Amino acid sequence: MVYFILKRMVQSVFVMLAVAFLAFSLFRFVGDPITQMTGVETSVEDQERLREELGLNDPFVYQFMRFTGDMLKGDFGFSYRTRQPVAEMIASRIPATLELGVVALIISLLVGVPAGVYTALKPRGVLTQTILMTTLVGVSIPTFVIGIMLIFIFGVQLGWLPTFGRGGTVQIGGWESSLFTIDGWRALLLPAITLGVYQLTLTMRLVRAEMMEVMRSDYIRFAMARGVPTASLHYRHALANTMVPVITIIGLQFGGVIAFSIVTESVFQWPGMGLLFLESIRFVDIPVMGVYLVVIAFFFVLVNLVVDLLYVAIDPRLRIRDVS
Amino acid sequence: MLTIKGLSVKFPTRFGDFTAIEDVDMTINPGEIHGLVGESGAGKSTVGAAVIGLLQTPGYVANGALTLGDTDLRTLSPSEAHKVRGDRISMIFQDPQTSLNPLMTIERQLIETIQTHSDASESEARKRAVDLLEEIGIKNAAERIKAYPHQFSGGMRQRVVIALAISTDPELIIADEPTTALDVAVQSQVLDLIQRLAKERQIAFMLITHDIGVIAQVADCVTVMRKGRVMETGVTAQVLGKPQHRYTQQLMDSVPPLDRKIDRFRVPDADDTIANNGDMAEDWLLEGAQHVRTGLSLRNLTVKFAGQRTSIFRKPPPYVALDDVTLNIEPGSIMGLVGESGSGKSTLAKAITGLVTPSDGIMELGGSVLPFGKSRDRDHPSRQLIQMVFQDPYSSLNSRHKIGDILTEPLWFYGFVKDAQEREKLAAAMLSLVGMQPDAISKYPHQFSGGQRQRIAVARALLARPRFLICDEPTSALDVSIQAEILNLLKDLQAKFGLTILFISHNLAVVRQMADNTAVLRNGKIEEVGETNALYTAPQAEYTKSLMDLTPMMPTTWQT
The missing domain is CATH 3.40.50.300 (P-loop containing nucleotide triphosphate hydrolases)
Structure with a gap:
């Protein structure tokens, strides 16, 4: 058990190192940092001096080690564009993206899991077929189209919800949250739904497929043969067994939601990391892009680690060893 | 009633x-x-x-x-x-591995079932559950009831299943x-x-x-x-x-009897009309050096598997699948290998075919040493001389290949027949030889029954011109009447071509009908080896005796 966790952590460290290397390569080899930082009027001598000062003439391995070391110390460097520390810029954007992602995830779970269970238990029902058809249409339409449609209907035509920004936010410590004001929630709703729709469909179809598989298994049939009450049969026996594989995919998807919220954030002008990344690309702000890469990879690794631990928590076969 | x-x-x-x-x-x-x-x-x-x-x-x-x-x-x-x-009404299922909910303790499953059908309180239900487990033969039930299903062995699990089934009277x-x-x-x-x-x-x-x-x-x-x-x-x-x-x-x-050997099973409605077109395949198999009989000898063979690692500092003790196994299979004879699940029967087959690497010992096929596992070259002659027939004919044939492709593969792979049409003809002849219609060649595996598929698997093995055949539980997935047919077929082929066969089975009665010599394997060790009839009539090892006693059989007077 402890061994298992340690093993996963060591693996995570290697993943992070690989990503850090990518980020570093981006920083070091996409264009010359010195030309990016200086204007045309800087003399060649000054450029050389700067290059020497910044350690860009040092051996490659040494530079990478210094880069990684700085990252570990929390020093992420400065943006070319705004001259602000990158750490601050990212930190100010993280709450927006995380809140958006988490709310999208919760929406997709709250709707996706019950819908999956329902469609699995009543595979021939009219409602089941309707749900399956609608969600199929849902995934076939690209995210940005869904976003624009939602804006058009609820923002423009009905005028119920705001179409951009975060609405009213509250500052809690260093965390700027929109979860504590009505206004914030109103602003959050449309982007969260947009982002959650795809994941919702996936969760639902996965739960449905797994649930149907589990319902055919011997232990469910045996439980039926013993007359175990239907509610317990469906929700205690079947659903728990369904969740084991579903959690993996949800975890991976959540990483994806955080990483690829770019489209949604851009449609709704949501001031999160995705929008920051888009702006950075436009201005070739390589330090920000590199750090964004590392932060996203960190989320992925973290989520996967949590998923592995959840596995162990749910499945006693991983937790308790055979004694017989 | x-x-x-x-x-x-x-x-x-x-x-x-x-x-x-x-x-x-x-x-x-x-x-x-x-x-x-x-x-x-x-x-x-x-x-x-x-x-x-x-x-x-x-x-x-x-x-x-x-x-x-x-x-x-x-x-x-x-x-x-x-x-x-x-x-x-309650029910007991076949496989105790899958008929209990793996995520719930035995206790929860029992209490839930008892409470569903009576007004018993939680503690009353628990007490009844414990009593029930004791009655069913689980020792220390008050303690063991807290365990999850995977913590019980197969037999214990089936007891738990029975306890669940009778918990509501x-x-x-x-x-x-x-x-x-x-x-x-x-x-x-x-x-x-x-x-x-x-x-x-x-x-x-x-x-x-x-x-x-x-x-x-x-x-x-x-x-x-x-x-x-x-x-x-x-x-x-x-x-x-x-x-x-x-x-x-x-x-x-x-039904194969345990207490005597019969030469052939009486198979009803045997179709004799197709057996005659197999001459070509028969001649081809007997060609050249093919009459040489090849024995196999294993000396002090040991196979270990790495254990599950749970700590960084301690290396887990290896699991010994085969422990110092010495076995001599005479050229042209059938060696029966019996043992319970987990005794190492299949590991032995894998060691011989080079799929697992023994840690110690010597294997010799017809006098020349067989290299272990991965050190055996892809084109080592033994890869052609040793062939296998597997247990499950549903998964041992590639379902996306036609029977013709499956059967001609060994012919071109080992370079026996260069001409494609010739290969087809030979494959068709081989199908007749194993008792199937030659037109099967253009069909797919799913179009055949389990017994027919097993015949195809035998034909595929023979087309590699083997001298040593390993049959790993070849009939345990089949019905008795089909089993009788396949066993007859294997006997005929063995007699005709002087094949040496290692016949692995958990079914003692089947082995008695097939094998010249029999080895009994338990926990990776050979308990007893001997001439089949002698071993069955007067088993020496206690373990063999108990296996014989426990095998359900019909009273002798019923047999025809």
Whole structure:
């Protein structure tokens, strides 16, 4: 058990190192940092001096080690564009993206899991077929189209919800949250739904497929043969067994939601990391892009680690060893 | 008392209703064990499912009467039927590995079931659960009840399953192949338990099985089914001892006896018309040096697998799958290898074929040393000389390849026949030789039954011109009558071509019919090796004796 966790952590460290290397390569080899930082009027001598000062003439391995070391110390460097520390810029954007992602995830779970269970238990029902058809249409339409449609209907035509920004936010410590004001929630709703729709469909179809598989298994049939009450049969026996594989995919998807919220954030002008990344690309702000890469990879690794631990928590076969 | 009268079950399909069982009559009295026997597809399980009301959708009871005591089971509403399940009728499934919820403790599953059917409080239910487990033969039940299913061995798990089934005091238990997945020792314990429960608690058992030995040993009455219809029914000694129906007779003829060797099984309706076109394949197999008989000798063979690692500092002790095995297989003979699951039978086959790497020992095929595992070259001659027939013919043939492609592969792969048309002809001839129509060559594996597929698997092995054949449980996935055919075929081929065969099986009776010599394997060690007849009539090792005693068999007087 402890061994298992340690093993996963060591693996995570290697993943992070690989990503850090990518980020570093981006920083070091996409264009010359010195030309990016200086204007045309800087003399060649000054450029050389700067290059020497910044350690860009040092051996490659040494530079990478210094880069990684700085990252570990929390020093992420400065943006070319705004001259602000990158750490601050990212930190100010993280709450927006995380809140958006988490709310999208919760929406997709709250709707996706019950819908999956329902469609699995009543595979021939009219409602089941309707749900399956609608969600199929849902995934076939690209995210940005869904976003624009939602804006058009609820923002423009009905005028119920705001179409951009975060609405009213509250500052809690260093965390700027929109979860504590009505206004914030109103602003959050449309982007969260947009982002959650795809994941919702996936969760639902996965739960449905797994649930149907589990319902055919011997232990469910045996439980039926013993007359175990239907509610317990469906929700205690079947659903728990369904969740084991579903959690993996949800975890991976959540990483994806955080990483690829770019489209949604851009449609709704949501001031999160995705929008920051888009702006950075436009201005070739390589330090920000590199750090964004590392932060996203960190989320992925973290989520996967949590998923592995959840596995162990749910499945006693991983937790308790055979004694017989 | 369960009464079934004129029961028919139908499954609607696109092409009209498919009748799974038709006009089945049966009565089971309290305390009676009623055997239901027949080959796969006979509809045995469908009878059980219809009684407990758990027919697979879209199946439905089309006709007939089902009554338990005074209750008409057919007129119950779905919720009433659900109440009857567990309360009055319960069920035991085949595989104890899969019939318990892996995420719930035994305790929760038992208490839930008990509380569903009575007003017992949590602590009363727990006490009853513990008592039940003790009764069923689980020691230290108060402690063990907190465990999850995976913490029990197969036999213990089946006991837990039985405890769950009887926890609500049902009148009838449908046991669907309850011992098929178990080793003989555990099987005999579980059968004893079933007998005891029938006697002490007056529970009626419907014992569904394909194993006539099991029926002979425990069932009071028996019903023989075939293709959804009842062939014969009555008291066990009567039906199996003096079979009236021709089918029962044939079935009994196919059962391999444990206590004697018969030269050939009497196989009904053998199709002799196709056996004659195989000459070409026969000549090809006997060509050149192919009459050389090749023996195999293993000396001090040891195979270890790395254990599951749980700590960074301690290296887990390796699992010893084969421990110092020395075995000599004479050229042209059949060596039987018996043992319970986990005894290392299949590991031995894998070591010989080079799929696992032994840690120690020497293997010699026909006098030349066989390199271990990965150090054996891809084109090492032994890769052609040693061929295998696997247990499951459903997964051992690539379902996306035509039979022709499957059979001609060894011919070009080993460079025997250069001409493609010639290869096809040879493959077709080989099909005749193993008793199949040559036109099978253009079909796909799913178009054949299990027995036919196993014949194809044998043909594929032969087309590599092997001198040493490993048959790993070649008939345990097949019905007895099909098993008899395949065993006859293997015997014929072995005699014709002087093959050396390692015949692996957990079924002692089958090995007795096939093998010249027999080795008994237990926990990776050879317990006993000897000439088959001598070993079966006077086993030396205690373990062999107990295996023989525990194997269910028919009284000698019943045999024809």
